[in-house]
Amino acid sequence: MPLFTRKKAGALLFLSLFIVVTLAALRAECAPQAPKNDVTRAEFFLKKFEDRVNRFRGQAFRLGYEDNEALKRIKELKEKYPDDPAVESLFQRGRLALMKSKGDFMEITPDMLVYRENEKKLKQLFGDIADREWKQFTEDILAGPTALPKAFPAPDRTQVSIEDIRESYVILDEFEYPANQFIDLGREFVSVGSGARGYYFVEISNRNWLGPYEAVKRYRRLINRDFPEEGKWTLLGRITGIEMVIPQAEKVKTVAPQWGWVVTPVALYIPGVTFAFYDSANELGGSFAGEERMEEIKDPLYTVRYVPRDVEPERLVEIFAASVKEKNFELFLDCIDPDRKKTRTAQSLIRYHWDLHLERFATFYVHITTDEAKIDVISGFDTGTGVEDFFLDEEQKEKIREISGEVVEQALVTTRAWDERGRQYGSPKPHYLIRKNKGRWYINNYEQPF
Template structure:
């Protein structure tokens, strides 16, 4: 390789291209060397190969880096970034190119193409096992094999205390009206208070693993995105309350025609009261314009229990 003037870079590899030429370089010369990869596109450049799952960085004329993403080394930091997005930095949703610090651990021959039908030829690439994941200008997450979730983002341990200090609503009182529940529901979303958000939703909606993922992750993410991109505040109309089961305490006819004793009998026969509240809401953007059409939210109360949001998935 000396006759071609080829030398192996020293220290952390930051000059990414052309990559070290596999024809003149052995894995022993590069193994465990650090490399700092920039503009890593995920999931755009993700592909499944015969030796694992990777993100490709490069092209045939310059060589390839293959970031290995099927292990905890990647999944830990990536999940930490998702937690950070849900709990603190919504702008992570807009990140297109990530920076990855990793170690060179192998060399492999793969077709770096996401499509199921491969049309490219095989390419040699240096396999990089991630150590840390960075969103430029925002936050860094890293792999920690000793951590409960195998990944942490910078400041995660102290984030809870910082956030709690800024919450305008700490908890949901048991005697809250339907309107107050909806106002608290919106406040929880805007202040990224997931515990309070869940406290507003009917627990029956997230008692299973799949239900929890829908409420606490999927639709939470959608609510966060909408408040970031579409609207900034929500207003509500007056609740309309209907009794679905049991004695209707609000019925003027029942109050007029029945004696107190007859009402007690009706309560016993009717069983536990189930009520629904319906509230119209309007969303407004930063310019004071209404976003979309009014939406209806449904809440439920069983007996003398608290009002709970049923249609948590409806956009405002």
């Protein structure tokens, strides 16, 4: 092709592009423009929608009147004035706000859910141990002469003396606590039976009851959170007396007094779940089946076993969450500020919130993420600000440290919790950590949900 022809073709191409761009610009200028008042009103509602999205901080919420009004007005404008840049801007902002109103999302991997599978394995394992030990325990007792062959009908007090059956073992399959709990004679009992079948009154105001019952609570806390702290269980006990009481919890009694055999608890059994027994030599008063080997059994399932001395605030919060998911109560305690676990009341409060954390990780969320920590010195003197450093030499700084006392730092770590579908649960939560004199970090507000 001659050079002149190529130049001519290039010029024509450039001219064509110029015409297309010019026509597009003219078209945009000539496109119908939405009335400014309508755009302003739509943006008014959109800003309220965006403000609400920001307040919820990633949490999903149901659209209200103002939110729907914003979307409705933008939709009408977009349909009438599709080429108006102002309307297009509102449309894009509306899309973004609507998406955020559905909540933040993340991918939940199988590794994040493995703790739930491990809990199922532990339930099965300890349930099998309980069934096996209960069978052996009761076989030895029932084979002896001091056991009632069956609980009901209960021995007739007019025909059987307490001396004939004192210290005899009896298995009560219909022990229901606390539904049948009552107080009489200054003592606490649980009634089992009826007027027609005879009564047993299980005394629960002594260590023989508290030992096994506390063991059942430990089982729930450390192995199986789904197991309720109340219900119909099987109780093994010894007959130790006979009393006439009113087996009714209400202050105003509406039933007649009843004779019944007083039973002192020996063991509790929930088939397929756990078996707990009284042990006078045990400091805790009793234990549940497999408790002596619990840490040996659970240890391979732990992903974290201790808190490093140089742990960063964000990592400590992650370890704290892992201790709950993996039911590592000792690790949970080690994460908490020592000043918040000094008394028996404080220890009891910790166990209460431990149970709540277990409940939340079982039902509400499965994974947490942390934001970068924000650290402040709240007591003492660490180092000066940039301006202070300009005026103070090292000797002066050291003097200020001496008179200011110990250095206490506080770290704020914000967490987000995610459910098994990958959606953010609730709003981000603040966790406050404490460190003294550059020592190890500890969690202060351990009761805070994730």
